[in-house]
Amino acid sequence: MTKDETRKLVIDIISDIAPDEDLSAVKPDVRLRDQLQLDSMDFLDIVMELRKRHGIEVPEADYMQLASLDSCAEYLTPKFQAKA
Amino acid sequence: MKDTHYDVAIIGAGMSGLAAGIRLAHFGKKVCIFERHNAPGGLNSFYSIAGRKFDVGLHAMTNYVPPGVKGTPLGKLLRQLRIDRDEFALCPQKQSKISFGPRGETTLTFTNDFAVLETEVAAKFPAQADGWRQLVQLVKTYDDVSLDAKPVPAREVVGRYLTDPLLIDMLFCPVMYYGSAQERDMEFGQFVIMFKALYLEGFARPLDGVRVIIRVLLDKYRHAGGERRMKCGVAKIVEQQGRAAVLQLDDGTEVTADHVISSAGYPETMKMCEPAHTAEADANIGALSFCETIAVFKQAPAAWGWGDDTIIFFNDSPRFEYAAARELVDPRSGVICFPNNFDYAGGKLDEGWFRVTCLANYARWTGLAEADYQAAKKIGLDAMQRSARRFLPAVDDATLAANLVTTDMFTPRTVRKFTGHLNGAIYGAPHKVRDGRTHLANLYLCGTDQGFLGIIGAMLSGISMANYHILQKSGT
Numbered sequence: 379m380t381k382d383e384t385r386k387l388v389i390d391i392i393s394d395i396a397p398d399e400d401l402s403a404v405k406p407d408v409r410l411r412d413q414l415q416l417d418s419m420d421f422l423d424i425v426m427e428l429r430k431r432h433g434i435e436v437p438e439a440d441y442m443q444l445a446s447l448d449s450c451a452e453y454l455t456p457k458f459q460a461k462a
Numbered sequence: 463m464k465d466t467h468y469d470v471a472i473i474g475a476g477m478s479g480l481a482a483g484i485r486l487a488h489f490g491k492k493v494c495i496f497e498r499h500n501a502p503g504g505l506n507s508f509y510s511i512a513g514r515k516f517d518v519g520l521h522a523m524t525n526y527v528p529p530g531v532k533g534t535p536l537g538k539l540l541r542q543l544r545i546d547r548d549e550f551a552l553c554p555q556k557q558s559k560i561s562f563g564p565r566g567e568t569t570l571t572f573t574n575d576f577a578v579l580e581t582e583v584a585a586k587f588p589a590q591a592d593g594w595r596q597l598v599q600l601v602k603t604y605d606d607v608s609l610d611a612k613p614v615p616a617r618e619v620v621g622r623y624l625t626d627p628l629l630i631d632m633l634f635c636p637v638m639y640y641g642s643a644q645e646r647d648m649e650f651g652q653f654v655i656m657f658k659a660l661y662l663e664g665f666a667r668p669l670d671g672v673r674v675i676i677r678v679l680l681d682k683y684r685h686a687g688g689e690r691r692m693k694c695g696v697a698k699i700v701e702q703q704g705r706a707a708v709l710q711l712d713d714g715t716e717v718t719a720d721h722v723i724s725s726a727g728y729p730e731t732m733k734m735c736e737p738a739h740t741a742e743a744d745a746n747i748g749a750l751s752f753c754e755t756i757a758v759f760k761q762a763p764a765a766w767g768w769g770d771d772t773i774i775f776f777n778d779s780p781r782f783e784y785a786a787a788r789e790l791v792d793p794r795s796g797v798i799c800f801p802n803n804f805d806y807a808g809g810k811l812d813e814g815w816f817r818v819t820c821l822a823n824y825a826r827w828t829g830l831a832e833a834d835y836q837a838a839k840k841i842g843l844d845a846m847q848r849s850a851r852r853f854l855p856a857v858d859d860a861t862l863a864a865n866l867v868t869t870d871m872f873t874p875r876t877v878r879k880f881t882g883h884l885n886g887a888i889y890g891a892p893h894k895v896r897d898g899r900t901h902l903a904n905l906y907l908c909g910t911d912q913g914f915l916g917i918i919g920a921m922l923s924g925i926s927m928a929n930y931h932i933l934q935k936s937g938t
Binding site: 394395396397398415417419420422423426430 | 490529533538540541546933934
């Protein structure tokens with residue numbers, strides 16, 4: 379699993395949670411909240427979809443690690459690799 | 463053999479129970495919804511007579527916003543339930559109005575564009591303009607979905623901004639008719655929810671009515687792997703060590719669940735508990751019930767000049783009194799709905815529909831013997847329709863009679879049958895339980911008595927309670 383692949387998986391999840399958002403031009407280094415209309419319910423769903431689809435646990439204390447696509451990649455990629 | 467243990471058991475297949483079920487099943491919980499009635503939908507359901515489908519409850523879906531508007535309850539609901547907006551096939555209203563005075567002398571028109579109501583208020587109540595602006599600002603910024611907000615009376619808060627009792631009553635009338643379980647006043651958070659739902663957002667309806675919404679929810683729930691047992695209510699919730707340990711079903715069997723979510727209502731759920739919490743239940747039973755008349759015509763009512771109004775909220779008296787009716791029905795105020803008057807984008811209903819809702823007295827209706835009940839329905843139907851017609855352009859009886867296909871009417875007895883609510887209380891208990899907690903650690907409330915109002919509110923209630931009490935807390 380590469381960081382690019384992780385970014386792609388996160389985008390896949392967001393597109394299912396928020397199909398009304400345009401994800402074609404999301405900047406990976408900018409906070410998701412600042413470029414998309416995602417609220418706390420949506421972020422919770424990202425966490426729960428990670429658990430459901432990929433068996434990845436994100437403890438509540440680490441939610442801020444999911445702020446941008448880049449920080450998601452940094453934080454989640456080792457977790458995916460540990461599972462492989 | 464049927465399963466006897468679930469991660470979550472949900473009582474009631476109404477909007478809130480189905481929404482909670484979809485969330486929980488989607489995230490892998492083993493869920494079963496137990497519904498006493500044979501039809502899903504609860505308060506917002508439908509029935510058929512002679513092949514014609516009648517909606518119960520729903521006049522219009524509130525909280526409508528056009529595609530692209532984000533961050534409102536409708537958008538949150540669609541995202542949380544993974545529903546595509548097009549599945550609901552919502553068609554917006556044309557226009558609605560609040561009509562007050564013996565012949566509707568003062569009116570406020572409102573549409574799905576809030577600017578229309580703002581213009582109306584400015585034109586008809588110019589002295590209230592400043593207060594109105596401040597009130598709207600407060601409503602827009604108020605945290606109405608807080609689960610731990612202190613209750614404040616809405617009339618007191620609104621009275622700080624508006625002084626004209628006519629304007630105050632006119633604004634409260636739709637808000638109360640579409641959701642208040644409390645007589646004469648309501649909690650300000652609930653007022654805000656309804657103000658946004660009706661005025662800042664708006665009305666819409668699928669061409670085929672509420673069954674479209676119910677069908678979407680049932681499909682989602684089934685696809686997510688949820689189980690449903692119809693005509694199988696929960697009779698008792700047996701308490702052991704402060705937990706809901708066993709559910710005794712109407713058919714005599716027993717099931718267990720780690721969590722129980724009840725949409726049956728606060729007093730109804732407290733009475734299900736074994737031992738029952740009768741005193742708490744009796745102190746929080748609603749007093750407000752409705753009658754609704756439905757007339758079906760060969761043509762749309764616009765054919766004889768009943769116009770383009772979708773919903774008309776009317777009151778003929780000096781003050782608007784939202785309180786339990788003393789007689790069978792209280793025709794002084796009510797709600798008219800013309801389901802034909804939504805913008806169906808080329809589609810249309812095959813027949814004309816004229817619905818009227820008024821406050822009604824539960825004890826009087828349920829005290830009638832069967833023959834008297836049928837007679838009372840005829841009298842009630844006539845009284846309600848005549849009252850409502852005062853707020854519409856005059857049409858002679860002969861024109862209506864010549865076009866009439868059939869009529870039907872629901873009473874507080876019907877409300878009790880569809881919802882199970884004690885007293886036929888249409889919007890449940892007067893005091894809501896916002897965090898959904900009960901005296902049992904694993905028993906939570908959702909739906910009407912949790913207090914997010916309206917049909918979208920009901921679904922968000924189920925979602926919120928499933929998230930808050932179960933999904934946010936469970937690890938793998």
